[in-house]
Amino acid sequence: MTTDASDTAPKPPVLTKRDIGKDAHSGEPLVVLENVNKHFGALHVLQDIDLTIHRGEVVVVIGPSGSGKSTLCRTINRLEAIDGGRITIDGNLLPQEGRELARLRSDVGMVFQSFNLFAHKTVLQNVTLGPLKVRREKADVVTRRAHELLDRVGVGSQADKYPAQLSGGQQQRVAIARALAMEPKVMLFDEPTSALDPEMINEVLEVMRDLAREGMTMVVVTHEMGFARSAANRVIFMADGRIVEENTPDEFFSNPRSDRARDFLSKILHH
Amino acid sequence: MLEVIQDNWDLLQDGFVGTLKLTVVCGIASLLLGTLIAACRVSPVPPLRWFGAAYVNLFRNTPLTLIFFAVALGFPKLRFNFSFFQFAVIALSTYTAAFICEAIRSGINTVPIGQAEAARSLGMSFTQTLSQIVLPQAGRAAVPPIGSLLIAMVRNSAIASAFNTTELMGTSSTMIENGYKSLWVLVWIAIGYLIITLTMSALLAALEKKLAVVR
């Protein structure tokens, strides 16, 4: 594990984004959702969602099961189409299906709860496939970058194995490397540690903390309060398809304003 | 019994080669066409999906003989002047492709949806997602049913003899007319078919092994 402990600082042993505060991000809007609505049949999963994510910001999304967190995440790269409203990424309106959409998607990295590594490709091929096929980059450049990324997430020695030969924690770190290989502007994480055995959760969160520290813009659906407190600039609480509350992690966890949030926190904190 | 092949070696050989040619050409054509139609059926573009569904329903539910008639009688009317062999290839391939399409589609359904989502989230196009990620993994589940379909296709190719195409089954009538015992004639013809279908089964089994994915 890496720490940024400085020899002089007596108090915070690890320098986190929260310590730096809002100044950590440049404040320029990167992902903007305006009045976004989405239905699944009769179910109104996303209701009038307004959300701006700034460059370099880390936003944690929490909320009860079925509140629409995954759907929110998936609309940002249009894995789910929306019924109303608009979504822009770096000023570009999310296009309909087609080449343009594919190009925009390649700027948005996504990490899934169930890893979704390509089962028939090696770890290295999983990481190189996107840059090779989508960006048409040179093979030697891509391979070098892939090895660097795999080293960075701590699975460099597994490059020639197949996903099924790796532990869950290792697979999820490969999935993060695969998304990073596209050099995305923003990374979406949908419950990245929920499918992991407890002892593997930290190795993944540590990689994510490093990413946050390096200034990656991140949207993270997670119930890991420790991660939210140490890495997030902002917590968004969703219930029944709405954003009910938005606050800094400290404020949100110690002083939730809405009943829904208080109720939810009491359930997950004292289970 | 041996005199059947001794006396009719050339005839049998021509028939065997004819059936083999039909098998190889129709096999390749129906695999390509079937994959293409399966791609239509899972495509995000509704008209392509409708086309795929219509194709499958039409060709799966029409007797092959009728398709042979339609091709052999209809195409010359439209001034397509193909050989009998080409007519047979068209009829047999369009028919078999409808079934192969469905085998591939059920193979596609065995691939977890997350695989395609991960590919799309990387910015891969529909074609890239299908060809790089989904079809290679669908192959394993699709190969056994495709094997049975191709074997059925070899048997179905016998219909081509009724449409002036030289193939194995068609040789029997000549030999029987020439006074050879029909039992032995048919035994040798069956052996000819077995050589083709067993070879094909072995090739497909090898392919299935190669496509196996550890999960």
Ligand SMILES: Nc1ncnc2c1ncn2[C@@H]1O[C@H](COP(=O)(O)OP(=O)(O)OP(=O)(O)O)[C@@H](O)[C@H]1O
């Ligand atoms: N493809 C779909 N078709 C129909 N309904 C869906 C679909 N996907 C999600 N839903 C429904 O939409 C609602 C919101 O789902 P979503 O997955 O966004 O919730 P979530 O907040 O991520 O929940 P969880 O914590 O369980 O992951 C749920 O009621 C779910 O059943």
Ligand SMILES: [Mg+2]
């Ligand atoms: Mg979810």
